[in-house]
Amino acid sequence: MKLYYVYILECNDKFLYTGITNNVARRFNEHQQGLNESCFTYKRRPLELIFYQEFNDVEQAIFFEKKIKKWSRGKKLALANSGFDKLQILSECKNKSYSKNQIVSRLSLRAESRSQKINQNSEKELGLSQNFGIARPDIFSFQETLVSKNQQIQLPILEEKKVALFLKREDVIHPFVSGNKFRKLKYNLQEAKRQQKKNLLTFGGAFSNHIVATAVAGNLNNFKTVGIIRGEELGIDLEKTLENNATLKEAHRNGMTFEFVSRVAYKNKSSEEFSNQLKEKFGDFYLIPEGGTNDFAIKGCEEILTSEDSKFDYICCAIGTGGTISGLINSAKEHQKVVGFPALKGDFLKDEIKKFTTKRENWHLEQYHFGGYAKYNEELIRFINSFLEETTVLLDPIYTGKMMFGILDLIRKDHFPKNSKILAIHTGGIQGIAGFNQKLKKKNQQVIHLK
Numbered sequence: 001m002k003l004y005y006v007y008i009l010e011c012n013d014k015f016l017y018t019g020i021t022n023n024v025a026r027r028f029n030e031h032q033q034g035l036n037e038s039c040f041t042y043k044r045r046p047l048e049l050i051f052y053q054e055f056n057d058v059e060q061a062i063f064f065e066k067k068i069k070k071w072s073r074g075k076k077l078a079l080a081n082s083g084f085d086k087l088q089i090l091s092e093c094k095n096k097s098y099s100k101n102q103i104v105s106r107l108s109l110r111a112e113s114r115s116q117k118i119n120q121n122s123e124k125e126l127g128l129s130q131n132f133g134i135a136r137p138d139i140f141s142f143q144e145t146l147v148s149k150n151q152q153i154q155l156p157i158l159e160e161k162k163v164a165l166f167l168k169r170e171d172v173i174h175p176f177v178s179g180n181k182f183r184k185l186k187y188n189l190q191e192a193k194r195q196q197k198k199n200l201l202t203f204g205g206a207f208s209n210h211i212v213a214t215a216v217a218g219n220l221n222n223f224k225t226v227g228i229i230r231g232e233e234l235g236i237d238l239e240k241t242l243e244n245n246a247t248l249k250e251a252h253r254n255g256m257t258f259e260f261v262s263r264v265a266y267k268n269k270s271s272e273e274f275s276n277q278l279k280e281k282f283g284d285f286y287l288i289p290e291g292g293t294n295d296f297a298i299k300g301c302e303e304i305l306t307s308e309d310s311k312f313d314y315i316c317c318a319i320g321t322g323g324t325i326s327g328l329i330n331s332a333k334e335h336q337k338v339v340g341f342p343a344l345k346g347d348f349l350k351d352e353i354k355k356f357t358t359k360r361e362n363w364h365l366e367q368y369h370f371g372g373y374a375k376y377n378e379e380l381i382r383f384i385n386s387f388l389e390e391t392t393v394l395l396d397p398i399y400t401g402k403m404m405f406g407i408l409d410l411i412r413k414d415h416f417p418k419n420s421k422i423l424a425i426h427t428g429g430i431q432g433i434a435g436f437n438q439k440l441k442k443k444n445q446q447v448i449h450l451k
């Protein structure tokens with residue numbers, strides 16, 4: 001089945017360009033690289049992809065594009081930021097077309113709501129994956145000078161406490177390789193190229209942001225990718241697994257080969273025996289550790305902060321493996337304090353971070369893990385939904401939601417002095433919401449709203 005996307009790019013002169021494509025990542029790369037000099041956006045680069053909507057009916061896509069092309073800048077921005085008016089137009093699109101196909105929403109909802117059936121060995125599906133990066137541009141070179149925007153958060157509590165809070169929108173870097181994933185993969189892929197490796201191999205859970213980012217970045221950079229996935233039961237019926245798992249589906253669409261392993265085998269993934277088995281099965285590969293964290297990843301994460309960010313007193317980020325915060329600690333200025341919010345329970349993270357940082361004492365951790373990795377309660381879900389409503393920023397429940405909950409709680413408790421300037425890093429993770437919502441739905445609990 002073919003998919004179509006209507007997308008909006010923000011040009012460097014602030015013009016909002018609307019277009020239609022059957023491959024949003026590829027088309028965005030073409031625009032950004034300036035492959036066509038006569039293209040309207042050529043002289044308006046660099047560009048930012050601020051919105052896209054997926055359709056499986058071309059007529060609906062064309063209708064949608066024509067409609068929003070006529071809109072003012074303000075209305076387009078409102079659409080991009082909060083989905084304003086989208087439902088209305090989508091219902092018009094549906095009425096316009098007799099197709100029974102479903103209209104689907106953003107990245108995070110894509111596989112969840114799509115009716116497409118995937119055949120594990122289908123040539124068609126493989127073709128889709130391989131066509132994904134037709135131009136095969138190196139997303140990491142054109143984004144070399146990438147600087148993501150800091151968005152000021154406006155909330156009554158911030159006014160009351162006289163604290164300024166900004167979010168660095170790393171989540172909008174790229175539709176598929178977003179947040180810290182872009183930073184962590186950048187130098188790893190360069191190193192893999194330098195070593196002339198053809199294959200990337202990495203590890204992750206069934207909803208891992210890192211797995212899907214490696215698959216997409218690998219695909220765009222001409223690498224074959226292998227994902228060692230925790231949970232051998234997922235491999236029994238791949239078709240069914242993919243139908244129910246947006247993360248693995250996207251990775252599969254990008255040509256990733258999966259190896260599903262038991263939890264015990266996964267725990268021993270660093271053993272020599274396991275690594276020999278992998279070499280035997282997959283040949284030579286460039287290994288990217290779980291979560292992508294190694295020295296190359298830290299180097300990439302050191303580029304998150306720019307000289308303009310030196311005006312902030314505090315830098316906040318979520319922690320999984322500790323790679324992202326290590327980069328921030330290394331690049332923070334003398335006067336800045338880095339505050340980490342672990343997504344998981346346990347004291348081991350401090351030692352992990354110390355391994356990657358240069359004996360700096362400018363950081364500490366705050367505990368808002370809600371009981372451990374992927375653990376949550378209703379308060380967290382309610383918070384994520386009200387934060388979206390009040391600020392139009394979507395947070396994920398595993399990392400950035402917990403971080404932001406913690407930051408606002410600390411502000412409420414006067415942890416940050418008056419007139420503090422805080423910069424929180426939005427490290428992405430939005431793609432994982434679809435899987436998380438499935439879990440919530442099964443338990444009949446309130447889901448995370450996407451707009």
Ligand SMILES: Cc1ncc(COP(=O)(O)O)c(C=O)c1O
Pocket residue numbers: 179180209210291293318319320321322323324325396399400427428429430
């Ligand atoms: C969205 C998101 N934010 C934050 C993190 C934490 O990053 P790190 O593992 O570098 O600590 C991760 C995990 O990789 C993540 O996926």
